[in-house]
Amino acid sequence: MNCADALVKCLEAEGVEYVFGYPGVAITPFYNSILQTDIHTVLIRQEQSAAHAASGYARISGKVGVAVVTSGPGATNLITGIATAFADSIPLVCITGQVDSQMMGSDVFQEADISGACESFVKYSYIVRNAADIPRIIKEAFYIANTGRRGPVLIDLPIDVQLETIRHFEYPETVNLRTYKPTVMGHAVQIKKVITQLERAKRPIICVGGGVHLSHASKEVLKFIEKNDIPVVCTMMGLSAIPTEHPLFYGMVGNNGKPYGNRAMNNADMVIMVGARVADRSISQPDLILENKVLVHIDVDPAEIGKNAGPTIPLVGDIKHVFTEFNKIDFNADYMDWIDQLDGFKDEARNAKRRRMFQREEDILTHKKVFKGVNPVNFIRQLSLAMEKDAIYVADVGQNQMWSCSNYIAREGRFMTSGGMGTMGYALPAAMGAKIAAPDKQVVAVCGDGGFQMTMQELATITQYQIPVKLVILKNTVLGLVRQYQHYNYKDRFSVIDLGDKPDLSMIAKAYGIEYLKVENSRQADEKIAAFLEKDETMILEVTVDREELC
Amino acid sequence: MKRIYSILVENHAGVLCKTAGLFWRRCFNIDSITVGETDDRDVSSMVIVSTGDERTLEQIEKQLNKKLDVIKVKTFDETESINRELLLVKIKYNRGNRRDIMDNCQIMGAKIVDMSRNLMMIEMCDTPERVAIFIDTLKSVSIVEMTRTGVLAMTKCGEIS
Numbered sequence: 001m002n003c004a005d006a007l008v009k010c011l012e013a014e015g016v017e018y019v020f021g022y023p024g025v026a027i028t029p030f031y032n033s034i035l036q037t038d039i040h041t042v043l044i045r046q047e048q049s050a051a052h053a054a055s056g057y058a059r060i061s062g063k064v065g066v067a068v069v070t071s072g073p074g075a076t077n078l079i080t081g082i083a084t085a086f087a088d089s090i091p092l093v094c095i096t097g098q099v100d101s102q103m104m105g106s107d108v109f110q111e112a113d114i115s116g117a118c119e120s121f122v123k124y125s126y127i128v129r130n131a132a133d134i135p136r137i138i139k140e141a142f143y144i145a146n147t148g149r150r151g152p153v154l155i156d157l158p159i160d161v162q163l164e165t166i167r168h169f170e171y172p173e174t175v176n177l178r179t180y181k182p183t184v185m186g187h188a189v190q191i192k193k194v195i196t197q198l199e200r201a202k203r204p205i206i207c208v209g210g211g212v213h214l215s216h217a218s219k220e221v222l223k224f225i226e227k228n229d230i231p232v233v234c235t236m237m238g239l240s241a242i243p244t245e246h247p248l249f250y251g252m253v254g255n256n257g258k259p260y261g262n263r264a265m266n267n268a269d270m271v272i273m274v275g276a277r278v279a280d281r282s283i284s285q286p287d288l289i290l291e292n293k294v295l296v297h298i299d300v301d302p303a304e305i306g307k308n309a310g311p312t313i314p315l316v317g318d319i320k321h322v323f324t325e326f327n328k329i330d331f332n333a334d335y336m337d338w339i340d341q342l343d344g345f346k347d348e349a350r351n352a353k354r355r356r357m358f359q360r361e362e363d364i365l366t367h368k369k370v371f372k373g374v375n376p377v378n379f380i381r382q383l384s385l386a387m388e389k390d391a392i393y394v395a396d397v398g399q400n401q402m403w404s405c406s407n408y409i410a411r412e413g414r415f416m417t418s419g420g421m422g423t424m425g426y427a428l429p430a431a432m433g434a435k436i437a438a439p440d441k442q443v444v445a446v447c448g449d450g451g452f453q454m455t456m457q458e459l460a461t462i463t464q465y466q467i468p469v470k471l472v473i474l475k476n477t478v479l480g481l482v483r484q485y486q487h488y489n490y491k492d493r494f495s496v497i498d499l500g501d502k503p504d505l506s507m508i509a510k511a512y513g514i515e516y517l518k519v520e521n522s523r524q525a526d527e528k529i530a531a532f533l534e535k536d537e538t539m540i541l542e543v544t545v546d547r548e549e550l551c
Numbered sequence: 552m553k554r555i556y557s558i559l560v561e562n563h564a565g566v567l568c569k570t571a572g573l574f575w576r577r578c579f580n581i582d583s584i585t586v587g588e589t590d591d592r593d594v595s596s597m598v599i600v601s602t603g604d605e606r607t608l609e610q611i612e613k614q615l616n617k618k619l620d621v622i623k624v625k626t627f628d629e630t631e632s633i634n635r636e637l638l639l640v641k642i643k644y645n646r647g648n649r650r651d652i653m654d655n656c657q658i659m660g661a662k663i664v665d666m667s668r669n670l671m672m673i674e675m676c677d678t679p680e681r682v683a684i685f686i687d688t689l690k691s692v693s694i695v696e697m698t699r700t701g702v703l704a705m706t707k708c709g710e711i712s
Contacts (some may be wrong), residue, residue: 015660120576124619136617180560180619310606445586497689 004029004162006169008037009096009357010138013171016066018042018057018436019052020050023256024070024098026110029162031068042436042465045457046075049429051081051152055090057435060392062216064145065090065433070097072110075156079118080423085152086121087420088237089214091145092152093138094122100124101129101158115156123151135171143175148182150214151299175493182300186317191325193313194272194296195363199331201270201294203338204230205255210237210281210419211275211299211319218242220323221274222359227327229335231342233261233292234388235282236405237273240393240415244408250342254282256402256551259352260345267341272296275319280306298322373544374551375522376400376474380407380446388442388527389413392434396427396447399480402551404446425454431469432462442533443469450499459512466535477501484550505542518542554581554608555632555704558597558615559622562588566620571596573618579603579611583636583701594622608637625706632704638675638682640689641696645669646690659685670695 006077007030011019020042021032044050047069054065057260066087075096077219085092099102099111124144126137141153156548166261198204212221218241225248226230228379232242236257243250251258253265265271265283271293276414278286278297286309297304297311298319305314315322338380384393395404395417405450408415416434418426431445452473462469479497486494517539532541560566567586574581582600589596596711601611613626644652653670656663661675666669675685678703686697 115565116568119572177619179622301617303610303617306606306613307610 001166001169002033003128003134003157003164004033005036006131006134006166007138007162008033008036008039009169010171011066012037012095012134014138014142015063017065017242018046019068020057020433021068022047022070023051023240024074024097024110025125026071026159027068027074027087027095027157027162027258028097029096030157030158032088038501042461044461046455047077047331048081048425049432049455049458049461051078051085051092051094052398052426052429053424053433053436054094054451055081055085055088056091056394056416056430057118057437058085058090058092059213059430059432060414060434061437063091063437064076064142064144065092065162066095067092067534068095069115070110071099072112072549074110075114076112076117080116080421081150082118082154084123084418084423084426086123088261088418089150090152090212090274091150093141093145093155094152095155095157096155097162098127098158098257100160102160103239104158104375109227115154118180120153121152122154123149125154126157127437128158128161131161131166132467135169136256140175140177142182143177147187148180148184148300149304149547172477184300184314184318184321186298186322186325188325190315192331194315195294195326195331197313197327198228198272199333201333202335203268203341204335205264205267205268205292206230206271206272206274207234207248207276207282208232208238208241208274209235209276212241213414214237215275215300215319217275217318220320220327224323224326228331228333229339231264231335231339233257233264233542235276235279235419236417236418239405239408240410240413242410243412244410248339249443250346252403252405254285256470258349258406258448260342260349263408268293270294272298273296273301273381274313277304283308295365302474344371345499348513354428371546371549373476373521373546374519374525376403376543376545376549377407378522379519379525380404381409382525383444383446383529384408384410386526386533387444388533391442391444392416392431392438393432394431394443394445395428397422397424398448398451399447399476399484399551400451400483403474406551424451428455428458428469429452430470431471432467433459435467442536444472446472446474446535449473449477449505450479453499454502456508459508459514462538463512463514465513470532470539470541472532472541472543473505474543474545476547476549480547480549481551483547487550505540509540515539516542518544520544552608553602554626554628554689555702556597556599556601556615557597557609557625557627557636557704557706559589560595560597560624561597561620563595563620566595567597569618569620570599570615573614574599574601574611577610578612579607581636583699585701585703593683598702600706603686627706628705629704632706634678634683634702635676636686637700639664639672639693640675640686640694641670641672643669643693643695644671644687645690652689652692655685655688659688661685666697675703
């Protein structure tokens with residue numbers, strides 16, 4: 001048995017079912033050995049997509065996503081995907097082939113120092129020097145990736161090491177890492193403190209982030225807020241953890257969030273951040289949320305607590321565990337006045353939105369302003385309501401993402417997007433991974449024509465492997481979010497944002513043998529959406545959006 | 552504010568790079584860094600001196616603890632530890648200033664470790680402040696070459712029960 005044989009056995013032992021990747025000479029021993037196993041391989045069309053697909057798979061399955069590519073350019077292409085996963089704390093194990101270990105460091109063909117290049121956005125990385133270390137390294141890698149604060153782990157594997165003979169193979173049952181012991185259980189004293197504070201608080205609010213998904217703790221959090229009637233908001237990464245129409249839910253916060261969500265945060269006297277980084281896009285002035293407020297920060301990563309804002313009560317632990325403990329404690333509190341106040345904020349904001357929508361209709365009717373195409377705000381709402389209740393919605397990056405996060409209606413489904421890194425082109429490969437993880441669920445990717453063109457080669461993968469992902473392309477022939485930024489900040493001095501009207505998406509669809517539909521105005525939307533979602537097969541829905549639309 | 556981080560790390564290839572890289576990526580200062588083996592061959596010791604505000608200094612400790620190659624981080628300020636730095640300096644001398652230089656060396660506890668007709672090398676091992684004072688006394692002579700190790704530090708004996 002050689003090292004590559006051992007490696008695939010290790011992957012089997014870890015319960016790996018899918019490997020996303022792209023072979024090259026330096027990883028051929030691995031791809032030779034994988035034929036002996038039942039592990040499915042998916043040949044993506046550019047390495048970045050391997051990491052995104054593995055990331056989509058990991059987000060939905062809760063398992064570690066695996067991407068395996070070759071050395072040099074294969075490995076460097078993977079970097080954006082790894083960085084994207086790191087920014088959103090997604091568990092991945094990425095294996096890269098490497099040149100012969102005797103040649104490493106001498107700049108031979110297809111050599112790249114990938115572990116050096118990735119150092120600042122992997123949770124950990126290995127360069128394997130001895131084949132005998134493989135079982136231990138794989139065991140550790142999966143453990144590191146999917147415990148504590150999740151994240152990508154890189155394993156760089158020279159070709160000669162892959163071919164080395166292993167005399168005795170035994171997969172370890174436990175890991176022994178003296179330097180890595182994540183705190184999962186929340187400290188009992190701190191948990192008590194939070195509850196005592198909640199009893200004292202008049203206007204508490206819980207802000208849930210992506211950590212709630214990573215810890216699979218939506219149920220526990222929901223139970224806690226319902227039991228005690230505590231209002232809740234979310235960050236972009238926390239979307240869909242709480243159903244949009246839940247009476248205690250007050251929307252997404254941040255500069256792209258709901259005004260009433262932000263007002264709730266500002267007016268609260270106690271803010272409980274749950275698995276959220278207090279990042280710049282959700283909390284623009286972290287110091288301000290400390291004013292006249294008690295800040296509780298619950299996170300599994302102690303380094304996140306106090307990084308952007310010093311909390312009054314820090315609580316390190318896994319959210320699922322912490323909220324299970326919270327739910328065991330009964331306490332008396334009545335926040336009804338506060339909830340009334342928040343409902344008032346919500347009504348005000350909704351009325352303002354309605355007025356804006358009426359104004360818009362009126363402007364169109366009186367030809368004051370002409371918007372060609374579909375109103376994206378209504379469209380996203382209609383789409384998400386027409387989707388199956390538990391469908392998975394994958395938003396790309398740009399204006400489409402902003403429209404998505406403010407108009408998507410979460411019910412029992414899941415919303416995912418590249419939140420931390422904001423990687424354009426994420427949606428299609430991630431949706432592919434998500435569909436593989438949940439073949440029974442409807443998966444809809446929504447992107448713009450810019451992001452779509454960054455990873456459109458994956459249309460070949462989804463047709464080849466018959467992964468029925470549904471793809472909505474909001475086409476406005478422009479880099480909308482940059483255009484919008486230039487509109488506001490550079491007084492309409494537009495620079496390098498015009499995408500032109502190519503490609504013809506109907507021809508693209510035809511080239512890949514994918515069914516294609518087009519919505520050109522809002523009147524057609526309902527009917528086209530219904531046709532688009534009807535069958536469980538890949539389909540492209542092109543949505544004409546005016547380039548003047550702002551989000 | 553200044554703080555000293557005494558860090559025990561796994562003695563693997565690339566660990567120095569990973570640790571120093573963390574400071575670079577997160578825009579933390581490194582005033583000095585020293586690395587060496589400990590009594591355990593699998594463990595290296597790093598002493599990093601950094602300056603920053605309270606939040607930064609706390610972040611440094613947390614981020615170091617997050618690194619999987621870091622076994623233990625101890626932080627303290629200069630008053631809580633014994634700090635030493637080694638200085639080697641090569642200077643030009645002449646008959647006129649030779650006596651002065653030797654006097655200064657004697658006063659400050661520095662040693663002349665090598666000498667030629669017009670050059671001498673001085674070694675000094677002391678606290679960073681005293682090393683700085685000594686360098687100051689050499690301002691009037693021309694320094695040909697100088698190197699300092701950066702601080703080695705260990706908490707005082709009384710602190711460990």
